[in-house]
Amino acid sequence: MPVTTRTLTGGPPPPLKSPARRRVLDAANALFYAEGIHAVGIDRIIAEAAVAKATFYHHFPSKDDLVCAYLQEQDSRIRRATALRDVAPEAHIMRLFEVIGEISCGPGFRGCAFVNAAAEYPDHAHPVRQVIAAHRRWFRDLLRELLVAARHPDAERTTAMLVLLRDGLVVGGDLDDPAQTRALVRAAVTRVLGEISPPADPCE
Amino acid sequence: MPVTTRTLTGGPPPPLKSPARRRVLDAANALFYAEGIHAVGIDRIIAEAAVAKATFYHHFPSKDDLVCAYLQEQDSRIRRATALRDVAPEAHIMRLFEVIGEISCGPGFRGCAFVNAAAEYPDHAHPVRQVIAAHRRWFRDLLRELLVAARHPDAERTTAMLVLLRDGLVVGGDLDDPAQTRALVRAAVTRVLGEISPPADPCE
DNA sequence: CGTAGGCTAGACAGATCTGTCTGTTAATGT
DNA sequence: ACATTAACAGACAGATCTGTCTAGCCTACG
Numbered sequence: 001m002p003v004t005t006r007t008l009t010g011g012p013p014p015p016l017k018s019p020a021r022r023r024v025l026d027a028a029n030a031l032f033y034a035e036g037i038h039a040v041g042i043d044r045i046i047a048e049a050a051v052a053k054a055t056f057y058h059h060f061p062s063k064d065d066l067v068c069a070y071l072q073e074q075d076s077r078i079r080r081a082t083a084l085r086d087v088a089p090e091a092h093i094m095r096l097f098e099v100i101g102e103i104s105c106g107p108g109f110r111g112c113a114f115v116n117a118a119a120e121y122p123d124h125a126h127p128v129r130q131v132i133a134a135h136r137r138w139f140r141d142l143l144r145e146l147l148v149a150a151r152h153p154d155a156e157r158t159t160a161m162l163v164l165l166r167d168g169l170v171v172g173g174d175l176d177d178p179a180q181t182r183a184l185v186r187a188a189v190t191r192v193l194g195e196i197s198p199p200a201d202p203c204e
Numbered sequence: 205m206p207v208t209t210r211t212l213t214g215g216p217p218p219p220l221k222s223p224a225r226r227r228v229l230d231a232a233n234a235l236f237y238a239e240g241i242h243a244v245g246i247d248r249i250i251a252e253a254a255v256a257k258a259t260f261y262h263h264f265p266s267k268d269d270l271v272c273a274y275l276q277e278q279d280s281r282i283r284r285a286t287a288l289r290d291v292a293p294e295a296h297i298m299r300l301f302e303v304i305g306e307i308s309c310g311p312g313f314r315g316c317a318f319v320n321a322a323a324e325y326p327d328h329a330h331p332v333r334q335v336i337a338a339h340r341r342w343f344r345d346l347l348r349e350l351l352v353a354a355r356h357p358d359a360e361r362t363t364a365m366l367v368l369l370r371d372g373l374v375v376g377g378d379l380d381d382p383a384q385t386r387a388l389v390r391a392a393v394t395r396v397l398g399e400i401s402p403p404a405d406p407c408e
Numbered sequence: 409c410g411t412a413g414g415c416t417a418g419a420c421a422g423a424t425c426t427g428t429c430t431g432t433t434a435a436t437g438t
Numbered sequence: 439a440c441a442t443t444a445a446c447a448g449a450c451a452g453a454t455c456t457g458t459c460t461a462g463c464c465t466a467c468g
Contacts, residue, residue, distance in 0.1 A: 036324050054416075062457080117323075136380065171319055181364075187361065191396065223445095258447090258448095
């Protein structure tokens, strides 16, 4: 079952103004995230999206293609939500983690879409894994650039620790008490950054 | 599909010396962990275990019961692997995370069995989720006790941060470079513990 | 005007899933 | 010697899965 790589290479952007395609992606985002990927069949998705089966397979040659598209959409959502302009690097990092904290505690949060997907796709060579790897690479590189820009003395090591922190947050937000997890974000980030910028936030 | 709670309440311990049951559990441990739970059917397991279908359903009334038993076995394995006697609390904590680091980098590591299972069982009320919660409660309580025994000034907060660290490690060990992740363990733990006991380890 | 293509409805194939059931064999303990 | 029970083999039911295919509607554009 060779998976079409079109969605990965981002070749010819598939019809952008297709309502049916849009509905399918919306349904996939909601169902895959809420219930897991293997647990949601194509029939569920086309029913939720009110789309004919042939239409679905016209836009997504296989289920794996849809899964890749789903994760790529999550990826671009997060990139948009964390894009900041004209912000000092330290503040940018803190903001990054506050956004993660907010999302990780919002109603309906069910862990990180990428971590969850990885649990269902063990094969590192699988296209789904490559989308996941690309997202993590983006996040890690962003952190490193910010730390370097902030002239952090140990950017490389600290990048890795911030990634650890991120993964801990998204897991804990689902499996432990979300409120408690979220309350930890600021303190944990400042501790990892090495006691820089510990401005207590009275209004929280 | 009501799941039998026998495996949860640990009522009458099911036949302990049953080779067939043992083989089923071994197969479940290998297959569920390596490939995911929804991805492995009962037929695969009974084939791998060389057991008749009726025998399987005799020991495990439903697949969910087997999943619970699988996770409970993982739980007791980890408890055994981290049980230490006559060790100072700080050293115990460090040893705890070194074991996690070793496991998270060993060949065939595929993330945390509990985190992965949670990704496939979204419903917090599901028996599988309860086994997961029990394991996390155990780990968290153990950490807190050790920190209190070590007279750590901020045991509660530090417990939560160590849990974040643990989750970051098991996720990173699967999704990122295992060697790099493992090399971070000692430094991260000492940083979270607050610069206590930073004895450099020359032979590593 | 005509045609290409997005879309719909739904049957269909073939595999796989969980779980049930029948019936037989072997071991064990009283 | 007999009853109980574990374990065997494997057919079977019914649901669900991915993916294919036919046939036709409707709209937009050349």
